[in-house]
Amino acid sequence: MGLVVKKFGGSSLANPECLERVAWIIAETYSEGNNVVAVLSAMGDTTDELIAKALEVNPNPSKRELDMLLAIGEQESIALMAMMLEKIGLPAVSLTSWQIGINTDSVYGSARIKDVMTERMRAELDRRRIVLVAGFQGVNKFDDVTTLGRGGSDTTAVAAAVALNADLCQIYTDVEGIYTADPHQIPGAKKLAEITYDEMIELATLGAQVLHNRSVEMAKRYNVKMEVLSSIVRKPGTKVKGVVKVEHTKISGVAKDSDIARVAVVNIKDEPGVAFRVFRVLANAKINIDIILQSINREKMNDISFTVARSDMKRTVDVLLENKDSIGFSEVNTTDKIAKVSIVGAGMMSAPGVAAMMFEALYDAKINIEMISTSEIKISVLVDELDADRAVAAIHAKFFGL
Amino acid sequence: MGLVVKKFGGSSLANPECLERVAWIIAETYSEGNNVVAVLSAMGDTTDELIAKALEVNPNPSKRELDMLLAIGEQESIALMAMMLEKIGLPAVSLTSWQIGINTDSVYGSARIKDVMTERMRAELDRRRIVLVAGFQGVNKFDDVTTLGRGGSDTTAVAAAVALNADLCQIYTDVEGIYTADPHQIPGAKKLAEITYDEMIELATLGAQVLHNRSVEMAKRYNVKMEVLSSIVRKPGTKVKGVVKVEHTKISGVAKDSDIARVAVVNIKDEPGVAFRVFRVLANAKINIDIILQSINREKMNDISFTVARSDMKRTVDVLLENKDSIGFSEVNTTDKIAKVSIVGAGMMSAPGVAAMMFEALYDAKINIEMISTSEIKISVLVDELDADRAVAAIHAKFFGL
Numbered sequence: 001m002g003l004v005v006k007k008f009g010g011s012s013l014a015n016p017e018c019l020e021r022v023a024w025i026i027a028e029t030y031s032e033g034n035n036v037v038a039v040l041s042a043m044g045d046t047t048d049e050l051i052a053k054a055l056e057v058n059p060n061p062s063k064r065e066l067d068m069l070l071a072i073g074e075q076e077s078i079a080l081m082a083m084m085l086e087k088i089g090l091p092a093v094s095l096t097s098w099q100i101g102i103n104t105d106s107v108y109g110s111a112r113i114k115d116v117m118t119e120r121m122r123a124e125l126d127r128r129r130i131v132l133v134a135g136f137q138g139v140n141k142f143d144d145v146t147t148l149g150r151g152g153s154d155t156t157a158v159a160a161a162v163a164l165n166a167d168l169c170q171i172y173t174d175v176e177g178i179y180t181a182d183p184h185q186i187p188g189a190k191k192l193a194e195i196t197y198d199e200m201i202e203l204a205t206l207g208a209q210v211l212h213n214r215s216v217e218m219a220k221r222y223n224v225k226m227e228v229l230s231s232i233v234r235k236p237g238t239k240v241k242g243v244v245k246v247e248h249t250k251i252s253g254v255a256k257d258s259d260i261a262r263v264a265v266v267n268i269k270d271e272p273g274v275a276f277r278v279f280r281v282l283a284n285a286k287i288n289i290d291i292i293l294q295s296i297n298r299e300k301m302n303d304i305s306f307t308v309a310r311s312d313m314k315r316t317v318d319v320l321l322e323n324k325d326s327i328g329f330s331e332v333n334t335t336d337k338i339a340k341v342s343i344v345g346a347g348m349m350s351a352p353g354v355a356a357m358m359f360e361a362l363y364d365a366k367i368n369i370e371m372i373s374t375s376e377i378k379i380s381v382l383v384d385e386l387d388a389d390r391a392v393a394a395i396h397a398k399f400f401g402l
Numbered sequence: 403m404g405l406v407v408k409k410f411g412g413s414s415l416a417n418p419e420c421l422e423r424v425a426w427i428i429a430e431t432y433s434e435g436n437n438v439v440a441v442l443s444a445m446g447d448t449t450d451e452l453i454a455k456a457l458e459v460n461p462n463p464s465k466r467e468l469d470m471l472l473a474i475g476e477q478e479s480i481a482l483m484a485m486m487l488e489k490i491g492l493p494a495v496s497l498t499s500w501q502i503g504i505n506t507d508s509v510y511g512s513a514r515i516k517d518v519m520t521e522r523m524r525a526e527l528d529r530r531r532i533v534l535v536a537g538f539q540g541v542n543k544f545d546d547v548t549t550l551g552r553g554g555s556d557t558t559a560v561a562a563a564v565a566l567n568a569d570l571c572q573i574y575t576d577v578e579g580i581y582t583a584d585p586h587q588i589p590g591a592k593k594l595a596e597i598t599y600d601e602m603i604e605l606a607t608l609g610a611q612v613l614h615n616r617s618v619e620m621a622k623r624y625n626v627k628m629e630v631l632s633s634i635v636r637k638p639g640t641k642v643k644g645v646v647k648v649e650h651t652k653i654s655g656v657a658k659d660s661d662i663a664r665v666a667v668v669n670i671k672d673e674p675g676v677a678f679r680v681f682r683v684l685a686n687a688k689i690n691i692d693i694i695l696q697s698i699n700r701e702k703m704n705d706i707s708f709t710v711a712r713s714d715m716k717r718t719v720d721v722l723l724e725n726k727d728s729i730g731f732s733e734v735n736t737t738d739k740i741a742k743v744s745i746v747g748a749g750m751m752s753a754p755g756v757a758a759m760m761f762e763a764l765y766d767a768k769i770n771i772e773m774i775s776t777s778e779i780k781i782s783v784l785v786d787e788l789d790a791d792r793a794v795a796a797i798h799a800k801f802f803g804l
Contacts (some may be wrong), residue, residue, distance in 0.1 A: 016459050050478075056418050058485035065488070066416050068496050069481035071475035076452075079471035083460035086467070094470050098500060120545070143501050143522070 002167040004029050007039040007157035011174045012231035013077055014044035022231060024083045026130060032092060034286040035125045039135040039157040040081060042073025063108035074134035079134050089379045092130040096322060097137045104138030104146045111138055111146035113155060116163035133160060151212030162222040169210060169224050172231040177238035178210055181254040181396045184363035185389060190400060192252060194244040201250045202344040202378045206255035208224045250354050251345030254396045256388050258339040261313035266306040267330035278304055285319045287312045291373040310336050342380040343395060355379050361398035367391050404569040406431050409441040409559035414633035415479055416446035417450060425486045429665045432492060437527045440634060441537040441559040442483060444475025465510035469549045476536035483534050494532040499539045504505035506540030508546045513548035515541055515557060518565035535562060553614030560617040564624040571626050573613060574633040579640030580612055583656045583798045587791060592802060594654060596646040601654045604746040604780045608657035652756050653747030656798045658790050660741040661713035666707040667722060669732035679729045681704055687721045689714045693775040693782060712738050741790035744782040745797060757781050769793050
């Protein structure tokens with residue numbers, strides 16, 4: 001008998017029919033003799049609806065109270081799912097984060113899980129009950145409710161799997177697994193049988209939007225076997241693990257991220273510490289920087305370009321201009337008409353020519369590269385936003401065929 | 403500086419405009435220098451909507467899971483009210499029953515409060531925060547969520563007032579106070595300035611539907627000053643207390659309860675213990691009995707008639723017929739075409755002729771009395787359901803004028 005943690009997102013729980021489909025998935029694993037812990041998100045668009053309600057009352061609600069409000073979404077899901085399982089004759093119990101003891105820090109809205117108590121869950125599992133866990137939320141040392149941020153239920157699931165030493169953590173979603181590219185956009189995209197934690201992390205960061213990044217980092221740290229699979233189509237999904245069998249393809253996937261903007265700080269003096277001064281003021285303002293490019297021109301003046309989330313663009317400019325004198329530059333240029341296209345693959349470093357293949361694909365498609373960034377397992381390029389979809393298609397075709 | 407507990411029901415919290423009106427009521431008391439604890443029900447029809455959702459998933463949900471689901475309604479109210487108070491510049495904090503420690507027994511769906519912890523509330527009040535308490539719910543010794551049953555938020559408010567030794571417990575509702583009769587039905591109904599706990603308890607039992615009965619019993623036991631008042635019209639309401647000033651009127655009010663049925667057990671042997679046998683089987687089935695009338699006829703056979711809630715009528719008959727042999731009777735008759743009309747007044751016993759006035763009013767209106775029941779402070783009569791409204795009007799006119 002094994003212990004399986006399953007996580008179901010909001011789109012898998014949108015209405016009573018969805019709840020029933022999920023109940024039968026749980027029932028199948030349970031009836032095979034396994035213990036089952038199911039982590040549930042809020043149903044459908046509940047979280048967005050609650051946020052809209054809050055903003056109607058107060059355009060700038062305190063994060064503590066917003067978390068108190070949002071937490072009801074998952075409580076609704078677990079109570080209704082317990083009733084659904086009871087209806088089909090299975091013993092179930094719903095548990096909130098404070099009942100379990102999912103302890104977090106106090107950063108309301110994006111709290112981090114510190115530990116997960118197992119006593120209550122173990123007691124219920126020992127009675128052969130299916131345990132339904134409210135995802136996305138926790139409780140801090142003041143006994144106040146916190147939430148983990150978008151996609152936080154994935155993290156709840158992995159944290160529960162770690163705490164309970166589960167045999168498998170299955171993340172059910174509305175796609176059948178991890179693909180070599182967005183299957184809605186690239187018809188030839190292929191489902192991967194396996195992917196490494198590191199590749200998954202890069203793909204998540206790069207806008208693949210399948211798994212919450214923090215959950216994969218945690219799974220990697222504690223070596224939790226994960227699987228991403230569909231709650232609608234009953235097929236094997238994609239396994240996420242430490243080492244995968246050697247694949248014939250050199251890369252795992254191609255991803256696009258349009259939610260970025262490029263900021264250029266022009267004519268910075270070329271003297272020691274200048275880059276530090278730029279990025280310190282941005283770090284103080286809690287603005288995350290992604291790709292950085294520094295260029296030197298003849299007059300010993302530098303330009304520093306970098307990318308930020310599109311929603312941070314205006315604030316980035318404001319922060320830089322407020323510190324214009326202390327940093328020392330002439331002007332700031334920005335554009336949000338760009339996108340980042342990336343390839344990811346754990347085997348990239350040992351397979352020479354991957355970068356060349358990518359650039360060749362873009363050259364053949366007559367797509368101009370504005371910036372390049374590389375890591376051990378990924379290569380990202382900045383291209384005009386209007387070229388981004390063509391870029392993904394061209395690169396995918398080059399590596400995976402049409 | 404005083405401490406005031408205020409309770410607002412669902413109809414006072416139906417939408418953002420209602421929330422804002424309530425916020426300003428709280429603000430006024432707070433800005434006069436008082437500490438304020440506000441106990442909130444679920445907004446509008448939220449509880450009914452959640453019950454409907456549950457029944458859609460499972461027509462017979464477990465009570466434990468139903469309580470888990472229903473509890474989200476009040477959590478929504480307190481979080482949104484905290485945001486509303488923040489918007490108008492007041493410090494507020496929402497607290498659920500498990501955060502406070504509103505400890506109950508484990509009778510899901512109609513739990514009783516055992517004690518209310520004060521540490522967290524006191525800490526927040528000491529920081530001059532307005533404390534918003536989720537009404538209607540508690541937590542049992544297993545750390546599971548319970549609810550207190552319909553109207554339970556009144557009880558939450560009084561229990562909080564007892565625990566905190568509050569100076570006043572104000573129950574805001576959609577009427578301006580306690581009236582001598584239902585003002586929607588009797589145009590001449592007068593608002594009472596004061597009423598005793600005992601009168602209030604009888605009126606609540608008798609269908610006045612203004613205050614949850616258990617809350618008044620608790621207020622009486624701990625001598626909590628209560629006031630019933632409107633959340634819409636800013637006027638003094640009705641004070642509920644131990645002793646009231648002598649009023650010129652002999653009674654406090656006239657109430658009607660149509661939610662009853664009469665059951666007659668016919669031809670019971672007239673031997674010791676027979677009434678006990680009837681009421682024991684009903685008590686075992688948790689059926690509450692109200693008015694009882696026993697009549698003896700010539701053949702030494704008794705009829706026992708009594709009233710039950712209309713929803714219990716069928717079950718009462720079933721239970722009696724199942725035990726027909728052990729009790730010993732010939733048949734059971736029932737009718738639900740009846741209503742109970744009652745007058746309540748603490749000064750009734752010292753004012754002779756009250757009963758006579760009531761019966762005279764009914765006689766003048768040509769209304770037949772089917773059963774009579776009296777206590778120290780009330781007189782109830784059973785009349786044909788079709789006569790009930792005329793009966794209330796006639797009695798009210800007799801005591802209070804038109």
